[in-house]
Amino acid sequence: MPRIEVDANRCKACYLCVSACPKKCLGKSKTISKKGYFPAVMEHPENCIGCTMCYMMCPDVAITVIKE
């Protein structure tokens, strides 16, 4: 099953990944990061299809897409 990891220290909360996800898996974190942003988080991991569109749009290369 595919999943993603968001590096909270790189994410600057532009949410380009949130709007790019065709399955609406991603959302905004409730907790603040060290950088002072609310990073993107995986909200519905069960819907992830591993299309890598979030990775493609991320300007900070904060996302890694992994297939188990």
Next chain:
Amino acid sequence: MTILAKKPQSMTDKPMHYCPGCGHGIVHRLMGEAFDELNIADRVIGVAPVGCAVFADDYFTCDTVQGAHGRGPAIATGIKRCKPSAIVFSYQGDGDLASIGMAEIVHAAVRSENITVIFINNAIYGMTGGQMAPTTLVGQVATTAPKGRDPKLQGWPINMCEMLAQITGSKYLERVAVDTPQNVMKAKKAIKKAFENQVKGVGFSMVEVLSQCPTNWHASVPQALEFVRTKMMPQYPLGVFKDEGAN
């Protein structure tokens, strides 16, 4: 466990300094992927511009020169001629390439230098705080055009790809955008091709990327993407303007 997508090996771990939602980061990643896929990372030498990407040397594992404002193509010419085995790129913004560096880019194309130029067009001076650039759209507000760009006073925007396509020495010119995953994929193909051309020794290749600048456009990230699609694309149509790589 297989990794479907992760940060390219030719990029460093340092987090980028660009504003949230800026297109520079996406283009950096596409370049890193091109270096990895073409297996040229160990012989790439980059020329960083004056502008937002002035710290680009921090993000690539390759050697980088930071050039004087607009002189990227001239420096890249020198490096390429001294060391023909190197893969040399000049990474420039619109204030750098289309304004102060106009002579250098035109003459690098005239000489058909075997270099790759990545041109980031965001229609504004980003680093210095949103002044009018040569590529600023008619009516677009900038700090030095507070009522919007007026063609009677400041002229019309420059379309670099169309202009350089008139020059015999230019071999590959394409304009892409990074506003949707589809366009990012097209941009990746274009950037990879521009570096492939250099490996093959085709000649002068340039990829113009329409990039969003949410900070200086005073827009949210979705509004900035909308601006790229509705305002920039009619003035700067996407597509291949010249491709003589096969000949």
